[in-house]
Each structure stands twice: as C-alpha cells, then as structure tokens.
Amino acid sequence: MVLISPETPAEESAVESVHAAAFPTDDEAKLVAALRQTDAFVPSLSLVARDGDDVVGHVLCTRVSLEADPSVRALTLAPVGVLPDEQGQGIGSSLVQTALDTAADEGFDLVFLHGDPDFYSQFGFHPAGIRGFENPFETPPEVFMVAVVGENAGEGGALSYPAPFDDI
Numbered sequence: 689m690v691l692i693s694p695e696t697p698a699e700e701s702a703v704e705s706v707h708a709a710a711f712p713t714d715d716e717a718k719l720v721a722a723l724r725q726t727d728a729f730v731p732s733l734s735l736v737a738r739d740g741d742d743v744v745g746h747v748l749c750t751r752v753s754l755e756a757d758p759s760v761r762a763l764t765l766a767p768v769g770v771l772p773d774e775q776g777q778g779i780g781s782s783l784v785q786t787a788l789d790t791a792a793d794e795g796f797d798l799v800f801l802h803g804d805p806d807f808y809s810q811f812g813f814h815p816a817g818i819r820g821f822e823n824p825f826e827t828p829p830e831v832f833m834v835a836v837v838g839e840n841a842g843e844g845g846a847l848s849y850p851a852p853f854d855d856i
C-alpha cells in the first residue's frame with residue numbers, strides 16, 4: 689500500500705532519484721535540490737509516496753508571488769514524478785490531489801503548473817490565461833494552468849517564480 693506524507697531529510701536523495709528515473713534528464717532532480725535551498729520551499733508540500741520504506745513518487749509545490757497582489761498565497765506544482773515501473777496505478781493522481789488538499793488546508797489560494805491539460809483538468813486545473821495570469825515561460829497557453837484552492841483568487845497579472853526555474 690502506498691502512503692503519502694512530507695519527505696524527511698533522509699529521503700532527499702531518494703526523491704531526486706525518482707525524478708531522475710521518471711524524466712528524460714536529471715533537470716527535475718536538480719530543480720528539486722535547488723528549490724529546497726530557497727525561501728520558496730514549503731516542507732509540508734514536498735510530498736513523498738512510499739511503498740514500505742521505498743520512495744516511489746514525489747510532488748513538490750513551492751511559493752510563487754503575484755506581482756500585482758502579494759496578499760494572494762500562490763504555489764507552483766513542479767515537479768511530480770513516479771518511478772516508471774510504478775506508473776499507471778494512481779500514485780501520481782494521489783500525489784497531486786494530496787498536494788492540493790494540503791495547500792488548501794494551509795491557507796494557500798492558488799496552485800499553478802505547466803502540464804498536460806488532459807491529466808490535470810481532472811483535479812480542477814484550468815487555463816490560467818483565462819483568469820488573466822501571464823505565462824512566465826514560453827509554453828503553449830493551454831499547458832499553463834491554475835487551480836483555485838482558497839478564497840483569494842487574485843485578478844491576474846504577472847507571476848514571479850523562484851530562481852531555480854530559470855535554469856529549466
């Protein structure tokens with residue numbers, strides 16, 4: 689049975705190994721390691737999926753800021769990864785849903801991400817451009833999405849991401 693809870697310090701390298709295996713390059717593993725060193729890191733939103741003692745998946749949400757309204761508490765969900773042999777069993781979905789539930793419980797308002805609309809729309813993500821948010825990256829508009837998890841949804845505008853995203 690797979691259980692999800694915040695990563696422990698002892699699991700940091702295993703978390704990075706999951707992303708190195710899930711993605712074609714080690715960019716996401718390096719991103720996680722770099723984001724842990726920033727003020728944007730929220731320990732309770734670095735969530736590990738465990739099968740026994742084995743780390744089989746991980747999702748990270750880090751803080752982003754709305755330049756027009758710093759009172760809005762916003763996050764970006766990136767990355768999420770599951771070991772290739774463990775994919776297709778609902779682990780990724782559980783990680784995303786637990787991240788959203790935790791974000792809501794902790795008083796965050798918005799969760800942004802860049803990803804496949806077919807996968808993420810089931811969790812309430814929808815195109816962020818429709819709400820007036822400016823895509824900070826050169827990705828197609830439909831992959832830039834947001835889920836509203838709190839009361840203060842903001843009125844759009846530019847977003848400021850943690851510096852390690854500049855290297856992706």
Ligand SMILES: CC(C)(COP(=O)(O)OP(=O)(O)OC[C@H]1O[C@@H](n2cnc3c(N)ncnc32)[C@H](O)[C@@H]1OP(=O)(O)O)[C@@H](O)C(=O)NCCC(=O)NCCS
Binds near residue numbers: 777802
């Ligand atoms: C994306 C990922 C985290 C999903 O984890 P998972 O445990 O396989 O997900 P689940 O079992 O909960 O859900 C699987 C469903 O999502 C779909 N899916 C999986 N990866 C997807 C992707 N990248 N884009 C769109 N749909 C995807 C599958 O087709 C499957 O759909 P089905 O249930 O209708 O058959 C995992 O496939 C992964 O690590 N992929 C490589 C890294 C990656 O691409 N991360 C996301 C970047 S946006």
